[in-house]
Amino acid sequence: MMTAAQSHFAPEPVQEVVHRRNWGAWLLSFLCLGLILAVLRAGIEARILDPELFVQYLFSEQILIGARNALVLGSLAMVLACGVGLVVALMRVSGNPIMASIAAIYVYFFRGTPMLIQLLFWFNAVPIMFGEISIPLPFTDIMLLQAPTTQMVTPFVAALIGLSLAEAGYMSEIIRTGIQAVDQGQQAAARALGMTRAQVMRRVVIPQAARIILPAGGNQYIMMLKSTSLASAIGYLELLRIATDIYSSNFLVVELLTVAAVWYLVMTAFATGIQTMLEKTFPLR
Amino acid sequence: MSQTIISIDNVRKSYGHFEVLKGISLDVPRGQVVALLGPSGSGKSTLLRCINHLETINAGKIHVNGELIGYEERGHRLHQLPDKQIARQRRAIGMVFQSFNLFRHMTVLDNVMSGPLQVLRQNRGEARTKALELLGLVGLSDKADSYPSQLSGGQQQRVAIARTLAMEPKVLLLDEPTSALDPELSKEVISTIRGLADLGYTMMIATHEMSIASSFCDRAVFMADGHVVEDRPAAEFFAAPREARTRQFLDHYADSAH
Ligand SMILES: Nc1ncnc2c1ncn2[C@@H]1O[C@H](COP(=O)(O)OP(=O)(O)O)[C@@H](O)[C@H]1O
Ligand SMILES: [Mg+2]
Numbered sequence: 001m002m003t004a005a006q007s008h009f010a011p012e013p014v015q016e017v018v019h020r021r022n023w024g025a026w027l028l029s030f031l032c033l034g035l036i037l038a039v040l041r042a043g044i045e046a047r048i049l050d051p052e053l054f055v056q057y058l059f060s061e062q063i064l065i066g067a068r069n070a071l072v073l074g075s076l077a078m079v080l081a082c083g084v085g086l087v088v089a090l091m092r093v094s095g096n097p098i099m100a101s102i103a104a105i106y107v108y109f110f111r112g113t114p115m116l117i118q119l120l121f122w123f124n125a126v127p128i129m130f131g132e133i134s135i136p137l138p139f140t141d142i143m144l145l146q147a148p149t150t151q152m153v154t155p156f157v158a159a160l161i162g163l164s165l166a167e168a169g170y171m172s173e174i175i176r177t178g179i180q181a182v183d184q185g186q187q188a189a190a191r192a193l194g195m196t197r198a199q200v201m202r203r204v205v206i207p208q209a210a211r212i213i214l215p216a217g218g219n220q221y222i223m224m225l226k227s228t229s230l231a232s233a234i235g236y237l238e239l240l241r242i243a244t245d246i247y248s249s250n251f252l253v254v255e256l257l258t259v260a261a262v263w264y265l266v267m268t269a270f271a272t273g274i275q276t277m278l279e280k281t282f283p284l285r
Numbered sequence: 286m287s288q289t290i291i292s293i294d295n296v297r298k299s300y301g302h303f304e305v306l307k308g309i310s311l312d313v314p315r316g317q318v319v320a321l322l323g324p325s326g327s328g329k330s331t332l333l334r335c336i337n338h339l340e341t342i343n344a345g346k347i348h349v350n351g352e353l354i355g356y357e358e359r360g361h362r363l364h365q366l367p368d369k370q371i372a373r374q375r376r377a378i379g380m381v382f383q384s385f386n387l388f389r390h391m392t393v394l395d396n397v398m399s400g401p402l403q404v405l406r407q408n409r410g411e412a413r414t415k416a417l418e419l420l421g422l423v424g425l426s427d428k429a430d431s432y433p434s435q436l437s438g439g440q441q442q443r444v445a446i447a448r449t450l451a452m453e454p455k456v457l458l459l460d461e462p463t464s465a466l467d468p469e470l471s472k473e474v475i476s477t478i479r480g481l482a483d484l485g486y487t488m489m490i491a492t493h494e495m496s497i498a499s500s501f502c503d504r505a506v507f508m509a510d511g512h513v514v515e516d517r518p519a520a521e522f523f524a525a526p527r528e529a530r531t532r533q534f535l536d537h538y539a540d541s542a543h
Contacts, residue, residue, distance in 0.1 A: 190388070192378070194375045199404075203403055282390075285432045285434050
């Protein structure tokens with residue numbers, strides 16, 4: 001009571017507030033900066049990269065084609081992977097033991113083997129297994145499509161199939177956790193309104209699951225864009241393959257690897273941009 | 286005698302070896318408001334979820350509006366109906382949940398329109414007019430464009446009621462509609478439900494809220510251990526409970542009210 005009465009007449013001087021500084025973190029950050037500068041300096045002093053040639057190759061036609069090929073292949077493979085992944089995830093949660101087992105085994109195989117092996121398999125084994133691909137018009141002798149498999153399974157097709165099936169293994173697990181994160185109560189409410197199971201999935205579960213898995217999906221898309229470099233193993237002319245082809249004849253190894261790295265970074269920024277945009281357009285509710 | 290709209294005939298339900306409903310029989314005439322009382326775990330939710338076949342039953346029959354729910358009689362067997370037909374039967378049976386269960390990715394208006402649009406295939410304009418009318422009825426016209434996460438629990442529950450009414454159900458099942466709400470918010474939901482009683486809706490309300498049960502319910506059904514222990518007009522039930530179990534239960538509430 002006394003202080004309240006006093007302060008009414010003679011306000012105390014405002015005291016400065018001093019918060020603790022985390023000196024350790026500052027010290028560490030300066031150490032990090034020093035380390036980064038040392039590496040950069042070593043690179044510059046050793047002249048590992050000719051800036052003019054670097055810029056020249058950065059926008060060369062072949063490199064741009066390679067970058068475009070990588071973006072197209074990676075994006076198409078991601079879209080297919082989401083589709084296949086959704087089917088596998090729905091099989092996994094279907095409640096039917098055979099479907100669930102098939103889905104589990106799919107995930108095990110496609111996540112459990114290196115993508116490179118899968119790509120080589122699709123490119124080499126499929127044409128041996130099926131000599132000719134023919135799709136007849138149902139109930140007639142007319143062939144909609146008939147061609148030797150080697151002609152149809154081009155490096156692009158093999159890479160697309162290989163990357164998307166492998167990625168579907170990862171995506172199906174991501175999608176499954178997303179589906180299971182949508183609460184049961186909403187599903188009960190939707191069924192109580194008279195929606196069929198399929199409608200509940202389409203209208204209630206999948207829209208919310210899609211939003212939940214968006215960050216993880218964006219991450220996978222970035223990985224996929226870089227995984228397209230594996231397609232060089234089966235002769236598809238993507239970014240890394242083109243860069244290595246060029247430097248194996250002119251020995252500008254660092255320039256061309258850096259050029260490729262820059263374009264992968266641009267693609268990553270593109271993927272991140274899409275993800276951020278979607279996250280803002282559909283905020284978590 | 287008014288016409289029976291919900292008929293529950295010797296219904297049994299087990300989870301594994303645990304029998305939750307041990308032969309429940311109950312006939313509800315059109316327009317009656319039934320309070321379903323009983324300690325937690327007595328099977329109130331399970332019974333309500335059997336009525337719209339969110340749960341399968343192991344024996345007995347449930348008819349709503351004269352239609353056998355969830356099954357089809359062929360010979361001496363009951364065969365479960367396909368998903369589509371069960372979905373069609375559920376249109377006539379509205380349900381309100383303890384945890385509201387609004388669709389969180391939809392606005393309030395879209396929630397209320399979801400049944401008419403997806404299930405009844407009404408056109409948007411028609412569904413919208415009806416939905417806005419219902420939001421007016423529950424006093425939430427100004428919240429049409431909000432998302433559920435922006436509403437209080439009481440408001441969410443009133444939206445859930447409007448969403449259910451949009452299907453023009455013949456009966457309403459309410460499973461502890463106010464249990465997730467604090468007393469202040471309960472009041473607004475209770476007055477909404479009272480309004481539905483006044484409109485003549487047939488309702489079965491599982492509740493621990495004695496102000497619902499004693500003020501506007503016509504009938505009280507007390508369940509314990511999977512049986513109906515006492516089933517009488519609400520006024521008599523509260524004035525002079527017959528069974529020892531019931532008295533014990535009501536005393537417990539009288540005590541906890543102090
Ligand atoms: N899905 C389920 N699986 C197994 N047991 C359940 C399930 N749902 C409810 N039960 C059990 O059935 C009994 C009755 O539950 P419930 O109908 O929710 O009671 P109430 O609504 O009266 O509190 C409880 O013992 C509960 O544990
Ligand atoms: Mg309950």
